[in-house]
Amino acid sequence: MLMLLNRGNAFALFLKSQRKWDNPPLQDDVRDQFRKMCEEHKYDQAKHVLPHGSYLVNLAQNDKAKAKQAYDSFLDDLRRCEALGIRLYNFHPGSTNQTPLPEALSRLADALTKAISETSTVIPVLETMCGHGNTIGGSLSEFRDLLALIPEEHHSRIGICIDTCHSFAAGYDLVTPEGFKAFLSEFEELIGIKFLRALHLNDSKAPRGSKRDLHANIGTGFLGLRAFHNVMNEPRFEGLPMVLETPIDRVPGQTSAGDDDDDVDSCASETEKKGKKKGKKGAKRPAGASQAAVPDHGVWAREIKLLESLIGMDPEGEEFRTLEARLSEEGRSMREKQLEQYERKVETERKKDAKAKEKDQKSLLQMMKKNGQK
Numbered sequence: 001m002l003m004l005l006n007r008g009n010a011f012a013l014f015l016k017s018q019r020k021w022d023n024p025p026l027q028d029d030v031r032d033q034f035r036k037m038c039e040e041h042k043y044d045q046a047k048h049v050l051p052h053g054s055y056l057v058n059l060a061q062n063d064k065a066k067a068k069q070a071y072d073s074f075l076d077d078l079r080r081c082e083a084l085g086i087r088l089y090n091f092h093p094g095s096t097n098q099t100p101l102p103e104a105l106s107r108l109a110d111a112l113t114k115a116i117s118e119t120s121t122v123i124p125v126l127e128t129m130c131g132h133g134n135t136i137g138g139s140l141s142e143f144r145d146l147l148a149l150i151p152e153e154h155h156s157r158i159g160i161c162i163d164t165c166h167s168f169a170a171g172y173d174l175v176t177p178e179g180f181k182a183f184l185s186e187f188e189e190l191i192g193i194k195f196l197r198a199l200h201l202n203d204s205k206a207p208r209g210s211k212r213d214l215h216a217n218i219g220t221g222f223l224g225l226r227a228f229h230n231v232m233n234e235p236r237f238e239g240l241p242m243v244l245e246t247p248i249d250r251v252p253g254q255t256s257a258g259d260d261d262d263d264v265d266s267c268a269s270e271t272e273k274k275g276k277k278k279g280k281k282g283a284k285r286p287a288g289a290s291q292a293a294v295p296d297h298g299v300w301a302r303e304i305k306l307l308e309s310l311i312g313m314d315p316e317g318e319e320f321r322t323l324e325a326r327l328s329e330e331g332r333s334m335r336e337k338q339l340e341q342y343e344r345k346v347e348t349e350r351k352k353d354a355k356a357k358e359k360d361q362k363s364l365l366q367m368m369k370k371n372g373q374k
Helices: 028-040 064-084 101-117 140-148 154-159 166-168 177-190 224-232 269-275 298-309 318-330 332-370
Strands: 089-090 123-127 160-164 196-201 242-244
Touching: 028 064, 028 177, 064 089, 064 101, 089 196, 101 166, 101 177, 123 196, 140 177, 160 166, 166 196, 166 224, 177 224, 177 242, 196 224, 224 298, 242 269, 318 332
Parallel strands: 089 123, 123 160, 160 196, 196 242
Antiparallel strands: none
């Protein structure tokens, strides 16, 4: 019902709790109610419903016991999809867990091949990631290498979902028309546009190449409105489900999201996630605010309307430029804050690398002296 109120004609959902392993089975009455409501409200769940997989599942897991746990949960989700009449299932490719990438891709390919063999119609859809740490899926070439490990007869049941924030954070230029065209050309060359099954539309709080998964509202982040004009006017995306994952927490009276972000980074590895707080205590209260932020689902309705308005709009015209400037100004302080943090991090890493290089050079000189060399 929420998507109806927000004018959405596609939607995402979790099939069970995304943050715990043990879940009750899908009840028959729930299955029947879901199918009935999709029919009543004219949602084609085979085309425009895109469930999101558990954040715990890592099909590239190298630990055998954990790999079985992950696979069983994954397969259970696929079977829930088939019971509900859902054909697409979005999930994160996982993490190498500091093992060699080719080995991790092989484990992921084996798990996908097995899961496809044990189901009939559902299509696992791998999401592009931001390239942070040991996560798989930051580079499009990794999907190419993965597909090469999966028998070709299963390729019709494998899909890719482009997450705009993730791919931008991984370093791809989705903003300029030339960069966007180059990104899709690389996608076609390495993977094939036929594998593209869905999109997650999110702006980015962090700059391009930051490898940080921080979603921002459409037009307010570093992607800006131009990137979404590219997306909404790309004919090859027509008919694909597009899902918003933008922030909706608002302090009453504010028109845009605050700078605070307490989301667990979906591009972080399992080890990194364990170091973060286990439970969220609700939305953070921005400094100086007298009221706590609360969810405002109307944000998505406004963003859907905004995205629809971009179709056919002249990006050089006054209407677009005025809209672009207003949204950019809304997110200016957020971008400045994130850019400062990113530049500080880059400088810290540069100094760390320089110090390590200097240490290696000193060690080499000492070794040469010890061996009587000059």
